[in-house]
Amino acid sequence: MKYVLMFIETEQYRKDWEAKDQAERDAAFEKVGRWFAEHATSITHSTQLYPATAATTVRLDDGRDPIITDGPFVEGKEVVSGYVEVELGDLDEALRVARSWPACPVVEVRPAL
Amino acid sequence: MTADAAHDVLARVVREHAGRLSASLMSLLDDFSAAEDLVQDAVEAALRRWPAEGVPERPDAWLFTVARRRGLDVLRREATYRDKLAQLHWPRRPVADDRLKLLFTCCHPALSRQAQIALTLRVVCGLTTAQIAAAFLEPEATVAQRLTRAKRKITDAGIPYRIPAEEELPERLGEVLAAVYLMFNEGYLSNGGERSHSRSLADDAEWLAALLAGLMPREPEAAGLLALIRLHRARAAARFDAAGRLVLLQDQDRSLWDREAIADATALLTRAARCHRRPGPYQLQAAIVACHAEAGRWEETDWPQIVVLYDMLLHLTPSPVTRLHRAVAVRYAQGPGAAMKELENLGRELDRYPLYHAALADLLRALGRLQEAQAADRRALEMTTNPAQQALLSERLGWM
Numbered sequence: 001m002k003y004v005l006m007f008i009e010t011e012q013y014r015k016d017w018e019a020k021d022q023a024e025r026d027a028a029f030e031k032v033g034r035w036f037a038e039h040a041t042s043i044t045h046s047t048q049l050y051p052a053t054a055a056t057t058v059r060l061d062d063g064r065d066p067i068i069t070d071g072p073f074v075e076g077k078e079v080v081s082g083y084v085e086v087e088l089g090d091l092d093e094a095l096r097v098a099r100s101w102p103a104c105p106v107v108e109v110r111p112a113l
Numbered sequence: 114m115t116a117d118a119a120h121d122v123l124a125r126v127v128r129e130h131a132g133r134l135s136a137s138l139m140s141l142l143d144d145f146s147a148a149e150d151l152v153q154d155a156v157e158a159a160l161r162r163w164p165a166e167g168v169p170e171r172p173d174a175w176l177f178t179v180a181r182r183r184g185l186d187v188l189r190r191e192a193t194y195r196d197k198l199a200q201l202h203w204p205r206r207p208v209a210d211d212r213l214k215l216l217f218t219c220c221h222p223a224l225s226r227q228a229q230i231a232l233t234l235r236v237v238c239g240l241t242t243a244q245i246a247a248a249f250l251e252p253e254a255t256v257a258q259r260l261t262r263a264k265r266k267i268t269d270a271g272i273p274y275r276i277p278a279e280e281e282l283p284e285r286l287g288e289v290l291a292a293v294y295l296m297f298n299e300g301y302l303s304n305g306g307e308r309s310h311s312r313s314l315a316d317d318a319e320w321l322a323a324l325l326a327g328l329m330p331r332e333p334e335a336a337g338l339l340a341l342i343r344l345h346r347a348r349a350a351a352r353f354d355a356a357g358r359l360v361l362l363q364d365q366d367r368s369l370w371d372r373e374a375i376a377d378a379t380a381l382l383t384r385a386a387r388c389h390r391r392p393g394p395y396q397l398q399a400a401i402v403a404c405h406a407e408a409g410r411w412e413e414t415d416w417p418q419i420v421v422l423y424d425m426l427l428h429l430t431p432s433p434v435t436r437l438h439r440a441v442a443v444r445y446a447q448g449p450g451a452a453m454k455e456l457e458n459l460g461r462e463l464d465r466y467p468l469y470h471a472a473l474a475d476l477l478r479a480l481g482r483l484q485e486a487q488a489a490d491r492r493a494l495e496m497t498t499n500p501a502q503q504a505l506l507s508e509r510l511g512w513m
Binding site: 001005015089090091092094095096109 | 223227269270271272273277278281
């Protein structure tokens with residue numbers, strides 16, 4: 001089955017990240033790199049997104065002109081910061097991969113068509 | 114046989130066989146939703162026909178035949194299912210008890226607790242949607258929708274049908290035990306509506322706990338939950354008076370307690386604790402209930418031991434509600450002053466919890482602060498929706 005793991009940052013996580021010095025950031029990147037290497041056989045695609053401050057939302061409501069606004073589609077404290085697509089046997093395997101994610105504190109696991 | 118007794122027999126027979134049928138169809142079709150639908154059809158047919166025709170000699174074969182016929186009928190367009198079903202004949206070769214797999218799928222943490230319970234009742238215990246709705250005092254449509262969503266999620270999200278791997282087992286077993294215990298609590302003291310005492314959910318929960326304890330002999334927490342449920346039920350006869358009002362533990366007529374059941378459950382608990390030496394929340398809660406159940410009179414309750422058990426429980430699973438219960442034990446072990454100190458630290462966290470205010474009222478009364486006690490009683494009363502609890506609290510308000 002194909003699953004998408006969406007990585008979600010919280011406000012606190014961003015603050016903590018900004019407070020990190022370069023050595024700490026390098027160490028965090030290395031952990032993420034190791035995670036990708038460990039799961040390389042199941043990962044079919046991955047994307048890291050720019051921060052939500054770079055997002056633009058187009059709202060296509062019926063019969064009206066599209067409304068274009070600055071920011072993500074829901075204004076919230078938690079925003080998607082990237083995702084990977086994995087090919088795995090079942091939800092338990094996907095949850096196991098998600099649990100081992102070493103960076104941002106929330107991961108949404110969603111089956112994909 | 115009275116109508117109630119006949120109904121109990123029917124429920125028992127269905128429960129004994131529905132889960133096995135679910136498991137056997139599941140292994141055959143490899144489709145949770147399809148298997149579940151066929152079992153449900155067979156159960157509904159049984160509930161319609163057995164009261165008039167009598168329970169067949171081999172209820173398992175009867176249910177199986179109906180499910181198979183129904184399957185051949187409704188799955189006409191699904192050639193692979195049809196072929197599999199067509200090859201199938203009764204009696205089947207004896208198979209391992211796969212109901213454990215069913216339980217782990219139904220109680221997967223990716224499903225909400227309510228969905229876990231509804232699915233378990235349907236798939237493992239063979240309750241109909243209408244029976245589940247009646248037990249939870251919810252509209253049938255709500256329960257039906259919850260079940261449909263849960264089944265769709267199992268298929269769409271790829272929730273597996275298997276016993277979890279060793280390293281995941283403690284956590285996943287915890288999910289199953291929590292669902293069964295909540296089911297028991299709903300049955301033992303339901304939280305809303307007219308009936309404050311519904312028999313069948315407690316029966317189903319006890320039966321499930323026994324099934325789990327039997328299928329997982331290496332897990333002392335399964336035995337712990339079974340002992341806990343049995344210890345509660347052994348005292349059920351004394352919990353309500355003739356007028357249907359809840360009777361407090363200290364006022365209960367202990368001669369109504371089932372001493373034999375208490376001794377059996379305590380022995381089960383001791384065996385589990387000795388064999389495994391892995392205490393867990395259910396074993397500890399059962400040990401606390403056993404302390405109460407073994408006391409011949411309220412005055413003989415071993416409160417210091419209960420406080421120790423609560424300390425162990427808090428160490429494993431810290432929670433404000435457990436701290437509240439510990440404080441009540443402290444009151445009898447060390448006096449109301451010591452308990453009051455504990456309670457004062459909980460006010461903020463438990464402000465919306467009726468039993469906090471009830472316990473507070475009790476302590477204030479013991480300390481002679483009657484006006485404050487009455488205010489706390491009133492707070493408790495405002496918050497509880499259970500008619501028996503409300504009656505008890507309003508009665509207490511009446512004394513003042």
